Amino acid sequence: MINNIGKITLYVNNQDEAKKFWVEKLNFVVKFEQQMGPAMKWLEVAPSENEFTTFVLYDKNMMAAQNPKINLGHPSIILSTNDIDKTYDELKENNVEVGELMKMPYGSMFKFNDQDGNEYLIRQD
Template sequence: MIDKIGKITLYVNNQDEAKKFWTEKLEFIVKLEQPMGPTMKWLEVGPSESEFTTFILYDKNMMKSQKPDANISHPNVLLSTTDIENAYKKMKSKNIEVEDIMTMPYGKMFSFKDQDGNEYLLREDK
């Protein structure tokens, strides 16, 4: 049946700004970037070369023109780290908008926003 989660599409306002955010601020790498016709490109980023799951940074307006009834609202994405304190400090030092670290019975986490104001949750998994 299903073996892995392969790709998660994030609809973005500007692919170049999104690429800069994910690679420069969150230290992701570009896993694949190639043209898809004259006005569009396929852009995938991931946390490392060995990580299978990637984010596809897809232009919101392009999707709406291709499929007007597409739901381009932002998905709820939960990311993982083994050192929440260090991740929090690094994100703050890179001027990423972060909320306070929350300590819950099941672990520590905090939310942060990308270049378009979409919110993500980073959770410590040990």
């Protein structure tokens, strides 16, 4: 099932300024940075190269355009799994409210809600 807390998304006004803050002021390293189209960049930072859990510095305006209902006032938590299909099936069997299983070129993922309606994402990279 779930084996790590993978990523915590921080919604930022400017990815380049956020990157500069985390890297230059807190000595974090850029773990992953890739253009995901003309207007979107995926950017992850962490305290070290060996750290599994990362902060995803995600453009706040881009997320608002993609999902107008999302709460941008708090981090989004992304959990990691080695077997997304099995995890999806197990959560459904446990009567967890799950969203659609999405298979993307950069990873497979699905959303689920806890007992209070808080949303999480599980991803297999």
